[in-house]
Amino acid sequence: MNQPIAFASAPLGHHLMGVDIAAGVSDAQFAAIDAAFNRYGVIVLRNQRLTPEQHIAFGRRFGPTERYGIASYLLPGHPEIFVVSNIIEDGKPIGMADAGRAWHSDMCYVTNPPRCSLLYALEVPRESNGEPLGDTCFASTQAAYDALPYDMKQRIEGLKVRNSYAASVERKARLKRDRGGEFSQEERQKVHEKFPDVLHPLVRTHPVTGRKCLYVSEGLSAAIDGLERSESDELIAELLAHMMKPEFVYRHRWCEGDLVMWDNCSSIHIAISDFSPEQRRRMHRTTILNESSAVPGVFA
Ligand code: OGA
Ligand code: MN
Numbered sequence: 241m242n243q244p245i246a247f248a249s250a251p252l253g254h255h256l257m258g259v260d261i262a263a264g265v266s267d268a269q270f271a272a273i274d275a276a277f278n279r280y281g282v283i284v285l286r287n288q289r290l291t292p293e294q295h296i297a298f299g300r301r302f303g304p305t306e307r308y309g310i311a312s313y314l315l316p317g318h319p320e321i322f323v324v325s326n327i328i329e330d331g332k333p334i335g336m337a338d339a340g341r342a343w344h345s346d347m348c349y350v351t352n353p354p355r356c357s358l359l360y361a362l363e364v365p366r367e368s369n370g371e372p373l374g375d376t377c378f379a380s381t382q383a384a385y386d387a388l389p390y391d392m393k394q395r396i397e398g399l400k401v402r403n404s405y406a407a408s409v410e411r412k413a414r415l416k417r418d419r420g421g422e423f424s425q426e427e428r429q430k431v432h433e434k435f436p437d438v439l440h441p442l443v444r445t446h447p448v449t450g451r452k453c454l455y456v457s458e459g460l461s462a463a464i465d466g467l468e469r470s471e472s473d474e475l476i477a478e479l480l481a482h483m484m485k486p487e488f489v490y491r492h493r494w495c496e497g498d499l500v501m502w503d504n505c506s507s508i509h510i511a512i513s514d515f516s517p518e519q520r521r522r523m524h525r526t527t528i529l530n531e532s533s534a535v536p537g538v539f540a
Contacts, residue, residue: 262290353440
């Protein structure tokens with residue numbers, strides 16, 4: 241795929257030079273990284289060589305770590321690390337192979353979603369000519385909000401979105417059924433119990449910067465509270481289409497050693513699945529909670 245890596249004007253995806261996390265990050269350097277992160281929503285630190293301990297320790301400077309819900313995808317010995325990978329070892333997947341195949345904000349279906357995620361590339365799939373595959377695209381939810389027409393801003397002010405993990409699982413189940421698989425009633429029930437739907441503001445105010453951000457995830461944002469089904473579906477689709485406009489998007493082309501951090505309020509992201517199972521991809525993700533300042537959502 242030969243698409244531009246980034247638009248010169250992209251409001252996110254800021255590359256920070258001269259940071260070697262393994263060699264140590266001073267408080268002053270950290271303050272600069274944190275400020276850039278809050279400003280741009282997605283930052284890129286290339287050429288890192290991180291052990292799991294160093295990755296976790298760096299993430300903890302941004303807030304407490306969160307454990308991802310699927311135990312079999314956590315790195316053995318380091319449950320703070322969630323493995324995103326298509327690699328099978330001893331007949332078992334070492335990580336989640338299909339993470340993030342729709343535009344989303346991580347864990348938007350819990351009452352207190354994480355502040356940010358840090359994804360570190362260990363193995364990047366490549367074409368035979370060496371060109372990397374499996375890019376990740378990010379969209380700025382704050383730039384997208386700012387660019388909305390005044391009327392739309394008025395219309396969506398104060399609305400609440402119902403985020404539903406169950407809805408996304410149902411979608412995956414339908415795909416599975418189309419391929420001849422089964423998704424039992426019991427599995428369905430378990431998902432609903434573990435992750436009840438939550439209501440969040442459709443326009444979130446960023447807990448650090450105070451900027452307004454659109455909070456919509458494809459397939460996970462199931463409805464806008466209080467609207468008729470058709471109006472709700474149309475509004476969600478319209479906002480998503482707006483957020484995906486090229487001027488709000490940064491496309492990251494991975495290289496081994498890249499650490500990319502994204503803010504789960506001011507950005508959404510999607511994994512591009514353009515590689516095959518034999519082309520190995522292995523990434524480590526830490527997920528960082530908000531200290532406490534964020535206004536949590538409520539169970540719907
Ligand atoms: C994630 C995710 C995208 C990717 O880890 O949260 O969405 O490209 N990953 O792996
Ligand atoms: Mn994700």
